[in-house]
Each structure stands twice: as structure tokens, then as C-alpha cells.
Amino acid sequence: MADRISEYRIPYNVPPFTGREVENMRIACEVNHKICGDGPFTKQCSEKLKELTHAPSVFLTTSCTHALEMATHLCELRPGDEVILPSFTFVSTADAVVLRGGVPVFVDVRPDTMNIDEKLIEDAVTDRTKAIFVVHYAGVGCEMDTIMDIAKRRGLFVLEDAAQGMMASYKGKMLGTIGDFGALSFHETKNYSMGEGGALLIRDGEYVEKAEILREKGTNRSKFFRGQIDKYTWEAFGSSYLPSELNAAYLLPQLEIADEINDRRRAIWHRYYEGLRDLRDAGRIELPFVPEGCVHNGHIFYLKTKDLTERTALIGHLKERGILAVFHYIPLHSSPAGLKYGRFHGEDRFTTAESERLLRLPLYYSLTDAEADEVISEIHAFYGAK
Numbered sequence: 001m002a003d004r005i006s007e008y009r010i011p012y013n014v015p016p017f018t019g020r021e022v023e024n025m026r027i028a029c030e031v032n033h034k035i036c037g038d039g040p041f042t043k044q045c046s047e048k049l050k051e052l053t054h055a056p057s058v059f060l061t062t063s064c065t066h067a068l069e070m071a072t073h074l075c076e077l078r079p080g081d082e083v084i085l086p087s088f089t090f091v092s093t094a095d096a097v098v099l100r101g102g103v104p105v106f107v108d109v110r111p112d113t114m115n116i117d118e119k120l121i122e123d124a125v126t127d128r129t130k131a132i133f134v135v136h137y138a139g140v141g142c143e144m145d146t147i148m149d150i151a152k153r154r155g156l157f158v159l160e161d162a163a164q165g166m167m168a169s170y171k172g173k174m175l176g177t178i179g180d181f182g183a184l185s186f187h188e189t190k191n192y193s194m195g196e197g198g199a200l201l202i203r204d205g206e207y208v209e210k211a212e213i214l215r216e217k218g219t220n221r222s223k224f225f226r227g228q229i230d231k232y233t234w235e236a237f238g239s240s241y242l243p244s245e246l247n248a249a250y251l252l253p254q255l256e257i258a259d260e261i262n263d264r265r266r267a268i269w270h271r272y273y274e275g276l277r278d279l280r281d282a283g284r285i286e287l288p289f290v291p292e293g294c295v296h297n298g299h300i301f302y303l304k305t306k307d308l309t310e311r312t313a314l315i316g317h318l319k320e321r322g323i324l325a326v327f328h329y330i331p332l333h334s335s336p337a338g339l340k341y342g343r344f345h346g347e348d349r350f351t352t353a354e355s356e357r358l359l360r361l362p363l364y365y366s367l368t369d370a371e372a373d374e375v376i377s378e379i380h381a382f383y384g385a386k
């Protein structure tokens, strides 16, 4: 790859790139003469994703945001219906609820994983509750056994925002395949990327045809192309959720070496963990926790500082040395739209306080060991100097 152009020597993210993406895109243009959606590259990506996730049905989409929208549509969320979700998440999780007139009901996160606290979910259930939206933060699984049990007993859908969860698992099941619906992201900041893109994973066969129609502008065009019908019509409400072949062509080579990318990210994650352990043991910082039964994918490596002031100082220290480390979500419930559309159930013990201490370190496929070591030693320098 050409030299990076960045104001940082070690940026926070560099999109994954295998070197074969551009050749694939050339094939889409010059050989296949197919650049709209659902051509051979899209089909290969979907097959590969089925193989990697073991999901029975996979639909490649234009984004994870759109996959989440498809999921709230498929579970027929209606105005006034409530969805329980964490406040420490990306806006798209809540947008998908609000788009259909639903009410996001935020509950607190667990401070150890920053995932929704499964013990607080049931208390937030009302007779308007329709679904639980879980977010697997940093590719570490939520406590799905407990969550699936609540959903089963209370008759709720479970939607997994697995935007960060590709290749990670919970008790042997891939994230995104446990609930009724799972959404993956292939945005450039994620472990596998097509620029903008995502996928919807569907567990139960009964939703597959509906999803196909919804994704193809409300038409039964997919059936038509399979030769199952001789003309296609407008069947139901729909939109355009299928990505261009150019994007799928870009994604495919990364999926083909999915394990290699995953292994590399996990190796960097562990290098950070081992390198910063002494600061954790000395009580200076906190490090991420991965519960038993969860296998993470090295999506994010974060540490927690003492407080916001210390985090700001550490960001500044790293920045001066050409390293970009970044904080994450501003909790949704205290944002203007969160206040307008949703409500927080129970007490915000950890969401706000923990989010203010969290700092993400550079982590990407092409990050070298030497670069990771430099980040580690600059963090030591920061704490040593105090």
C-alpha cells in the first residue's frame, strides 16, 4: 500500500486492505459488466458470511444502520412500542427504533464489559415492550443466555447489533446469530470493510422472503431472478438496501482471509493487554474484561483512566507524539434526540461515568508490533511522569 497520508504517525484506524480489492473491482467492471447489486461478488460475500457465521440466511446491505432498520421493520415495530437497549452505543441502534415511531428505553451497562446489564433488563419490560436490542461492545458478547431467557418468557424479539462482532462468539455461537436478527457492519472502521456496508443475519426462515422483498424496494425481484416467477411486481413496503457490486468486490478478499485478519487483531489486543498489565496491577488504569464463554475479535482495545481529566491529559500526551487515541460514545439518553425520543429506566450508575474514562488505542490490521509497543511505552511515560 502507498504511504499513509495522516497527520498522525500512528492513526487510530486504517481501513483493512489485503491488496486484492482493486483487482476485484476491475473484474466487476470489465469482466462481469455488473456493478449494481446482487451480482456474483455479492453472492460470494453472502456465501462466505454464511460459512463464517453459520447464520442460515445472510443479506448483504448498504450499512449496518440499514440492516438494523430492516430488522425493526421485520419485527413490525409500531408507534409507541418500546425497545430496551443500552445508552452506550452508536446512534444507529436507537435510530432504527425511532424511525418506526418506537420508544428507546435505555438501561445501564455493566462496567466490566460496557454491555447492557442483563440483570436490569427485566425490570424495564412493560406491556408495550416489543424487543431487546443488544450491542456487543468491542466484539465482546453480551450475556445472551440470560437475555434469550427473558425474551422467551416475555415474548420479545432479540435484535443483536453485532456491528463490532464479526468473528466473535458467545458460548460457541457467532455474535449476530443468537437473537432473531443480527446486524454486522463493514464500515471502514470495522474489522472487515467495504467502505460503507453491512449485513443482516436472520435466524428463522419465516422472515427470509419478507426481508428479500423489503431489501429490493418492495418487489419480488429476487424470486424473478431465480426464475421462480415470470414477472415481478410491487408486493409490499420496501426500500433499497442492497449494496453495489463494487463494494462487495472490495469486501470479498477480506472475508477470504477472515481468520488471518482476526488473528492479527487479537494478537495486537493481547500485546496491549500484556504491555499495560503492570499499570493495571499498580491500580493506575483498568483494562477490558472478557467473560468466560466469550471469544472476542480484537475490535477495540480500550483502557480506563482515573477520570475525564486524566483521560484528556493522556489523549494530549499521545497526540503530541503523533499517536491518535480516541474516546467513544457520548451516552444517547442525555443527547438532544435521546431526551426527545427515549427515556432511561433506572439509575445511570455506570453509563455516563464509565464512558468518560474510556480511551481506545490504535488498532488495525496493518498496525505493526513496533507501533503497538510505541503506544504502550508512551502510556508508561505518561503515568511514570506523574
Ligand SMILES: *Cc1c(COP(=O)(O)O)cnc(C)c1O
Binding pocket: 062, 063, 064, 065, 066, 089, 090, 092, 093, 135, 161, 163, 164, 184, 185, 186, 187, 196, 197, 198
Ligand atoms: C459502526 C456501528 C454501527 C453502524 O454501522 P454502519 O455500517 O456505519 O451503519 C451501528 N452500531 C454499532 C454498535 C456500531 O459500532
